[in-house]
Amino acid sequence: MIKKRKAECLQETDERRQTRRDENDSHQPSAKDHACCMTTETGYTTAPAKQNRGPTSSHTSSSASSRPSSTSRKSTARPKTTQPSCWPSAFQNLSRTHRALNLVYTFCCTRKHFATTFEGIKSAVEAQTGGRPLTVEDVAKIKVLIPRAVRFETVDAGVVDVMSVPEARANKLRQYWDDWEVEGMGRDPDDEAQQEGGRKDEVLLFEFVDGDLRRERSNGTTDQKMWEEELSLPVYDSKHMLNLIEKRNKKFSDAIDAFLTRCQEEGVDPVAKLEIEKDMYLPVSGSSGTNTPAAAKLPPQIPKERKSIAEIIAEIQEQEWYTGQIVPNGHRIFDAQQPVYGELRFQLSQNVVNALYNTKGITQLYSHQAEAINNLHDGHDVIVSTSTSSGKSLIYQIPMLCELEKDPQSRGMYIFPTKALAQDQRRNMQELMQYMDGLEYTMIETFDGDTPMQQRNSIRDEARIIFTNPDMLHITILPQESSWRTFLKNLKFVVVDELHVYNGLFGSHVAFIMRRLRRVCASLGNHNVRFVSCSATVANPEEHMKTIFGVDKVKLTDIDGSPSGRKEFLCWNTPYKDPGDPSSGRDNSMVETARLFCQVILRGARVIAFCRVRKQCEILLNTIRDQFHALDRSNVSKFVMGYRGGYSPQDRRQIEREMFEGKLLGIVATSALELGVDIGSLDAVITHGFPYSISNFRQQSGRAGRRNKDSLSILVGDRYPTDQHYMRNPHELFTKPNCELQVDLENELVLEGHLQCAAFEMPIHPEKDAEYFGHQLAHLAPSRLMRDSMGFYHCHERFRPQPARCVQIRDVEQQHYAVIDTTNNRNAVIEEIEDRRVSFSLYEGGIFLHQGHPYMVKELNTDRRFARVVRVQVDWTTSQRDYTDVDPIETEAIRRINGTSNCRAFFGSIKIHTVVYGYFKIDKRRRILDAVVLDHPPIDILSKGMWLDVPKQALEILASHNLNAAAAIHAAEHAVMSLLPTYVISSPGDVRTECKAGLKEFKGFPSKLPDKGYEDRLPRPRRQRPARLTFYDAKGGAAGSGISSKAFEFVDSLLCRAVARIESCACNTPRGCVECVCDEQCPELSVVTSKAGAGVVLKTLLGMEIDVDALPWGEGQMGTRAQKHFGSSAVDGGEGRELPAGLETIIEAVEIRGKPGGVKVYE
Incomplete structure (x- = not known):
């Protein structure tokens, strides 16, 4: 197979050999050329000088000291340029070798299933250099000069075999994997027994990583055939191919000039210097690590006492791969804060004092703790809004201990949004109880969905404190109030931690649950329940607590008296593949995050990395292992674990325990660890990609420095618009106000459900119970409930026998699929996946990641709800090919x-239709290796929503300026959704839209401008979407949540405000920013947006005049520029240009039929 591919590459390069020889001939020095050997100043187009380190405070270290060898690129002087003929002969020969490598590699890349191993391309390169042998040392010398542009390392031969699977074997893929497993690949790679049988086969892999080829689309064939050819046998743009070759050659020549100039300045022999430095880049066997400069600069062992954060940052900046990633003004320093103590206005018992000292070493309370406890003692309800790790839990622990001392029958209910938090706080309270004489054996238990049924009655009757969540209060405790009466009569404190979580629709549900709890307690004679809440720093904590609990006597404590160490924040932007060349696109942000993670851990810091979604978490874990391997520190990988939803409760508790006990050095997590689970002291937080909101970012950053030491928080910018907005404006991360929390108590759909539940718990009297359910109760009770002869109202029959189960308070799936690991007949359940995730995560032949390890899905059984997977070792992952139509x-x-x-807005039923029709195999450079078709049944969900059909006039205006219609509609939807909280109480995610994705909204473009009318002969996309703005309720099922219905009432104002928002935004980015048309919550990361196009759509809907002449022009519809832009930006989230118009999916919308029985019309 390899010989055949080499022959094809040689055949294709014949036409270029004469050109190369002509170029070499042209380099023969003439008299004039010799005169030119006198050095002259010229521009330098390789890696930029490291001038911008980003620190904005005098506390930060200055530029790192100059580094030796090729990494010393800080000099601002331009490198001197010499003719190649004046280079030392060793460099002339190296340049010829590089040219040959470049040529052969580029043409080999056009072969989809050809892996460029050193042995596989060696003979072809030697043929290009006239027979001069190609050695490993030659390639190492090339990497010395252009270290970021070349990958040259040993990899597992099995990985290369997979990359080289020919097309003819695609239909035998299942058997291929079966054979591979039998041969040993299916065994656990961590099994030491596997290593004893001998070292694995390894090969040398060579790649250029500074740019990828762009595909060229064929001009004939049917739509189906074109689609299949694109996936299986892509044709590459020959012009771009030649440009890429020449660009690399120029870059290498510049690198030689720069190297020779440095050697001249340093007074050293360049040949000798190159010979020495190449040793650092010689690849070695995977079993013995990789000899790299990065590894050489690391401590030989992880230090027990780490250096200061400032020193760690300075050392990272000295790495050869650092090229100014810290953005200007992106290094912020916050000085340490000394503790401020307070005094209680009453005396604690000696038991409580002893318990605090023996468990936590506490002899004094911080000012905010003392203030809040004093307010509780005076009979007030309390909300505490201070920083993470400020000791908020003591505020509700101490009063409960005091109550139990006075009255052992006292009860406490601690409500947490997650089971992990509840478990964590239960352990803390039990520890305190062990030092309370007479209370050591007090039952303190969790009461949640994992509590065994046989234990629930004893917990209800005997426990003095239960740790639960809103779901159990809603579904179990309140509907069974007759069984819980003893507990509820003696209830002294209700603690609701992480109050900021209860926002939007979920907050509305919890607010009515709390009113139901207060109503039941009051009916039992208990009018003195005190409510305690703790929250992250939010804009309106006091108002929010009053809304959630329906109480007025609330005291706010928000002055933080706890100490904090010095905190350093870095905004770290992923560099371009070719530094200084934005057209090359940004590099892999996962690799950038993994590098930082490893560098910080290996310097003795304990780290947590946050990812937006589960799959990113797993891919980052895998990438971190690769980085440790490259640094010859593979043994450290076992001290890093993942933490996310889907893992079993037992696994998650074990990970929490091992992190708390210091057995783990790092965790890669989703937002599951944003909330305050105590996992011990952390030194650094690394956030991969902007985490949806400013509050999320601040919550995550607060996880570091929990023990008063200096700490580090790094935000790694991905290539997407939202990330790049904050990379350009890092000050907003620290200065933007927190969003106000909003809870809607007027939502009749939510209110009715809880009225049915409350009427089931005990009959409702409209006059008396208006205190809990508001003025709407008077008209809702007669129409929605059942009245008895005494004037009381009861639950309607349609909600019986369990009304609480008819009211879902979260958007959570109840059924799961088990993921069974069958490696070596293990047959163990490693995860449980929710129904809604299965189609996107589990498909036969796909790669499923668990703790960063790849598993291949062998079987998906939809009847019995399980999937069988087997552990494999591959260098690629899979990504589902799917689309979602919202109609x-x-x-x-x-x-x-x-x-x-003349335009109208519509409201009615919406269908969300999701289809997973295949998957891509993707390597670590995000290149598609293969495409596989699947036949999965669609997923259909019904909801309520509103929609607006875009007028034909708007589409014509967009087309006249080559503005992309899909991008315009998507941006307009974002602009409207960003304003919903202004008119309708809601939180991000309560209302959704059909977000546009680059790969799904465009067809490609021919490489040359075709004749007029060519676009009319091209096949249209198979998936066509109506030109329509659509908004639907994400929760509430087919009946919706009522939020889009309220938005429908204010549609005029929403559209007008959206236009004003766009016009007032000062950004000059064609795709807009988060202040106008980019949405931080967008699942497609706001890649397909057009600020100008959104203005056209919204103004046309409002009947406003449009200045067509002032509109920007999109890229040429069918020109080469459009193709270039499509390849580098439309799919990958590039920056800075309008998306081109072309063969998008958008067609004119058709009006939807009316509801039988009539349609309401509002003029």
Whole structure:
């Protein structure tokens, strides 16, 4: 196979050999050339000088000291340029070798299933250099000069075999994997017994990593055939191919000039210097690590006492791969804060004092702790809004201990949003109880969905403190109030931790649950329950607590008296593949995050990395292992674990325990660890990609420095618009105000569900119970509940026998699939996956990641709800190919827009139709290795929503300026959704839209401008979408949540405000920013957006005048520029240009049929 590929590469390069020889001939020095050997100043196009380190405070270290060899690129002087003929002969020969490598590698890349191993391309390169042998040392010398542009390392031969699977064997893939498993690949790679049988086969892999080839689309064939050819046998743009070759050659020549100039300045022999430095880049066997400069600069062992954060940052900046990633003004320092203590206005018992000292070493309370406890003692309800790790839990632990001392029958209910938090706080309280004489055996238990049924009655009757969540209070405790009466009569404190979580629709549900709890307690004679809440720093904590609990006597404590160490924040932008060349696209942010993670850990710091979604968490874990391997520190990988939803509760508790006990050095997590689970002292937080909101970022950053030492927080910018906005404006991360929390108590759909639950718990009297359910109760009770002869109202029959189960308070799936690891007949369940995730995570032949390890899905059984997987060792992952269509199916109401416009807004039933139709195999450079078709049944969900059909006039204006219609519609939807909380109480994610993705909204472009009318002969996309803005309720099922219905009432104002928002935004980015048309919550990361296009759509809907001449022009519809932009930006999230118009998916919308029985019309 390899010989055949080499022959093909040689055949394709024949046409270029004469050109190369002509170039070499042209380099023969003439008299004039010799005169030119006198050095001259010229521009330098390789890695930029490291001038911008980003620190904005005098506390930060200055530029790192100059480094030796090729990494000393800080000099601002331009390198001197010499003719190649004046280079030392060793460098002339090395340049010829590089040219040959470049040529052969580039043409080999056009072969989809050809892995460029050193042995596989060696003879072809030697043929290009006239027979001069190609050695490993030659390639190492090339890497010395362009270290970021070349990958040259040993890899497992099995990985290369997979990359080289020919097309003819695609239909035998299942058997291929079966054979591979039998041969040993299916065994656990961590099994030491496997290593004893001998070292694995390894090969040398060579790659250029500074740019990828772009595909060229064929001009004939049917749509189906074109689609299949694109996936299986892509044709590459020959012009771009030659440009890429020449660009690399130029870059290497510049690198030689720069190297020779440095050697001249340092007074050293360049040949000798190159010979010495190449040893650092010689690849070695995977079993003995990789000899790299990065490894050489690391401590030989992980230090027990780490250096200061400032020193760690300085050392990282000295790494050869650092090229100014810290953005300007992106290094912030916050000085340490000394503790401020307070005094209680009452005396604690000696038991409580002893318990605090023996468990936590506490002899004094911080000022905020003392203030809040004093307020509770005075009978107030309390909200505490201070920083992470400020000791908030003592505020509700101490009063409960005091109550139990006075009355052992006292009860406490501690409510947490997650089971992990509840378990963590239960352990803390039990520890305190052990030092309380007479209370050592007090039952303190969790009461959640994992509590065994046989234990629930004893916990209900005997426990003095239960740790639970809103779901159990809603579904179990309140509906069974007759069994819980003893507990509820003696209830002294209700603690709701992490109050900021209860926002939007979820917050509305919890607010009514708390009112139901207060109502039941009051009916039992208990009017003195005190409520305690703790929250992250938010804009309106006091108001929010009053809304959630329906109470007025609330005291706010928000002055933090706890100490904190010095904190350093870095905004770290992923560099371009070719530094200084934005057209090359940004490099892999996962690799950048993994590098930082490893560098910090190996310097003795304990680290947590946060990812946005589960799959990113697993990919980052895998990448971290690769980095440790490259640094010859593979043994450290076992001290890093993942933590996310899907792992079993037992696994998660074990990970929490091992991190708390210091057995782990790092964790890679999703937002599951944003909330305050105590996992011990952390020194650094690394956030991969902007985490949806400013509050999320601040919550995550607060996890570091929990023990008063200096700490580090790094935000690694990905290539997407939202990330790049904060990389350009890092000050907003620290100066933007927190969003106000909002809870809607007027939402009748939510209120009715809880009225049915409350009426089931005990009959409702409209006049008396208006205190809990508001003025709407008077008209809802007669129409929604059942009245008895005494005037009381009871639960309606349609909600019986368990009304609480008819009211879902979270958007959570109840059923799961088991993922069974069958490696070596292990047959163990390693994860449970929710129904809604299965189609995207488990498909036969796909790679499923667990703790960063790849497993291949061998079987998916939908009847019995399980998937069988086997552990494999591969160098690629899979990504599902899917689309989601959001379509209205029935109109219930129509509202004319703006009075003067001919356009209308519609409300009614919405169908969300999701199809997973295949998957891509993707390597670590995000290149598609293969595409596989799947036949999965679609997933259909019904909801309620509103929609607005885009007028034909708007589409014509967009087309006239080559502005992309899909990008315009998507941006307009974002602009409207960003304003929903202004008119309708909601939180991000409560309302969703159909977000556009680059790979799904565009067809490609021919490499040359075709004749007029060519676009009419091209096949249209198979998936066509109506030109429509659609918004639907993400929760509430087919009946919706009521939020989009309220938005429908304010559609005029929403559209007008959206236009004003776009026009007032000062950004000059064609795709907009988070202040106008980019949404931090967008699942497609706001890649397909157009700020100008959104203005056209919204103004046309409002009947406003549009200045067509002032509109920007999109890229040429069919030109080479459009193709270039499509390849580098439309899919990958590039920056800075308008998306081109072309063969998008957008077509004119057709009006949806009305609901049988009539449609409401609002003029």
